Structures are given as C-alpha cells and as structure tokens.
Amino acid sequence: MDLTVPRSPRQTSAVASPGYSVDPETGQPMVYGTAATVTPGTANGAILMNVDLTCVGFVVFNPTGTYVATMAYEQTLDGTNWFAVAGLPMAGGVPAATDTASTAQARAFPAVGKAMRVRLTAYTSGTVNGQALLVNGDVPIPYAPSLTGSQSSTTLIGSVSFSTRASGGCSTGRIVTGTSGVIKNSSGQLYGYDLMNVAAATRYLQFYAKSSAGVPGTDTPFRTLPIPAGQLADSQFIMGVAFTSGISWAITTDAVGTTLAASTDIVGSVEYA
Known part of the structure; x- marks a missing residue:
C-alpha cells in the first residue's frame, strides 16, 4: 500500500536565518510582508514611524494626508546616529531621501x-499619515533606469559615435643623437x-623633471x-605621467644615473603633452 502523502507547496519550513522560510518544493525563500505602525504627525520633528530592520530586506512606505511639511527618511546603525536613505519610487522616477506633499x-x-x-521637518500645517510594509525579500526594481536630456539639447542620448580628428593628441619628441636633451x-x-638600445650592453634612459637637459651625477x-x-x-x-617643471633626458651606463653613455646608444621617440 502506498502511504506517500503529497506535499502542499504552501507548506514552509524554518531555515537558519530567523524570520525567513523556504518553499519545501523549490528550496527558495518565501517572501512575505508585515505591516508596520504609522503614527499621524502634526508637528515639526514628529516621528511617523520607527521600525526595527532585523530580518527585513526592504521597507515600503506610502505617505497620505493633507499637509504642508517635509518627510525625512532615515536609518541608523547604532540607534543614535541617523543618516538619510533614498527610496525607489514605486511608480518610477528618481530615488529620494525626502518628500513633500507634491512629491510624496x-x-x-x-x-x-x-x-x-x-521624521517630519519644515512642518507648517495638516496631518501626515501613511502605510508601511516590512518585506523580507530583496528591493524591487519597479522601473528601468532612463536617460533624460535637456529639453533644449540636440544631443542624442544613448548613442555614441567616434570620428577622427585632425588636431589634438600627443606631441612626439625624438631621441636620435646626443647623450642628453630636452623633450619639453x-x-x-x-x-x-x-625606444631601442643599439649598444652592446644595457643602457639606462633617465628622465628628469626639469626644463633643461639632464646632468648625470648632478641631477636626480x-x-x-x-x-x-x-x-x-x-x-x-x-x-x-606628470612632470612638474619640464621633461628632459640623459642616457647613462648605470642605473643610478651618474655616467653618460655614448651618443645614440638609445634611439627612438617619446609621446608627451
């Protein structure tokens, strides 16, 4: 006799994280919401809502009422110091950390x-109320971000093109003769x-941040x-790479930069601006 009892997908079982449940069929977290108490505000500094966020993924707050005031949305890490937090508008738009009657x-x-x-700030009149829901899931993204240009702009937003230019770019300095010189x-x-080392041993090109030719053994x-x-x-x-006073060079036979090498031991070009 088969005594197997089918499991209902509505059954849940507890998981390690308190406040969360999983669907026994899929193993995925069950998302649920709990209503939070909102106290009507009628004075500057009034606190409409102050809720604990343990096991909460996001908070939905919907202000209501007829009023002239500003609502400040804030969170805290220690219960003492509060910081502004911006909320995603469920109908689409720009996230904000405050609302007035016109933007609520x-x-x-x-x-x-x-x-x-x-918290109410800049209160003038009326009663501010609302509804709040504490949800254990991830913050929803109710809209796709959009790019908005100025009404007077003729620039196409969302399309980028490239073209060649006959001006601009780097300048080129050549190192073809001598043992030292100035690039800029x-x-x-x-x-x-x-660059290329045409000598039979290692050579060192020393760069100096100065406006005249580098002097090995004297300049750093x-x-x-x-x-x-x-x-x-x-x-x-x-x-x-920024050079404060100029860009100059010298070719040396040692890494420290004390002994000049022979002319044209290193040849090539340098790009600078």
Whole structure:
C-alpha cells in the first residue's frame, strides 16, 4: 500500500536565518510582508514611524494626508546616529531621501541599517499619515533606469559615435643623437615611448623633471628606464605621467644615473603633452 502523502507547496519550513522560510518544493525563500505602525504627525520633528530592520530586506512606505511639511527618511546603525536613505519610487522616477506633499509617493527603501524612521521637518500645517510594509525579500526594481536630456539639447542620448580628428593628441619628441636633451621645457605629461638600445650592453634612459637637459651625477632622475642590449622598449600611459617643471633626458651606463653613455646608444621617440 502506498502511504506517500503529497506535499502542499504552501507548506514552509524554518531555515537558519530567523524570520525567513523556504518553499519545501523549490528550496527558495518565501517572501512575505508585515505591516508596520504609522503614527499621524502634526508637528515639526514628529516621528511617523520607527521600525526595527532585523530580518527585513526592504521597507515600503506610502505617505497620505493633507499637509504642508517635509518627510525625512532615515536609518541608523547604532540607534543614535541617523543618516538619510533614498527610496525607489514605486511608480518610477528618481530615488529620494525626502518628500513633500507634491512629491510624496510609495517608495521602497533598502534595509541597510539597524532601524528606520520617518521624521517630519519644515512642518507648517495638516496631518501626515501613511502605510508601511516590512518585506523580507530583496528591493524591487519597479522601473528601468532612463536617460533624460535637456529639453533644449540636440544631443542624442544613448548613442555614441567616434570620428577622427585632425588636431589634438600627443606631441612626439625624438631621441636620435646626443647623450642628453630636452623633450619639453615646461610642465607636461609623458604618455609613452618607443625606444631601442643599439649598444652592446644595457643602457639606462633617465628622465628628469626639469626644463633643461639632464646632468648625470648632478641631477636626480625622476624615472629610470633600463633597456637591455639590442632590445626594444615601448609603453603607453593612459593617464599620463606628470612632470612638474619640464621633461628632459640623459642616457647613462648605470642605473643610478651618474655616467653618460655614448651618443645614440638609445634611439627612438617619446609621446608627451
């Protein structure tokens, strides 16, 4: 005889996290809401609602009444210090941490703190009331974010195109002769280099943040680039490397930068602005 009893999908069982239940058929959390008490407010500083957020995923608050006042939505981590929290408008629009009679609508607030309250500020007249629901699920996204442009704008929002330009971009400085020189005699940015060491041993290209040619053994290098014998070195810096007083260089035989190398041991180009 088969004594198997079918399970009802409405049955639930407790899980480790207090306040949550799971569907025994799917193993997924059961989402439910609990109404919270809202006290009508008729004075500046009145607290319409102050609720504990333990096991709460988000709070839905829907203000009602005829009034002239501002509602401030706040949460706290310690019960003493309160911070503003923005709620998603259920009818679509921009999240906000305050509402007046003209902007009031049902909003969903993420439960990121220990408790949440709705406090009246700038109260003038009337009675502010509302309904609140504490939900154990995730914050709903009731609308798709939209891009809004200025009414007077002719720019197409949501479409991006690229085109070539005949101006702008980096300048190029060449290192082809000599043992030292100046790339730029004022402050600038280094954006890249394409260089080759034609010597039979490692050479070091020393960069200096100065407006005149670098002097090995006297000036302190700002950056040092070692290039092995017969090797190429190339790199690009998307954000650029800032040189405060200028960009100059010298070729040395040592990493410290005290001994000049022979002319044209390193040749190539440097991109700067």
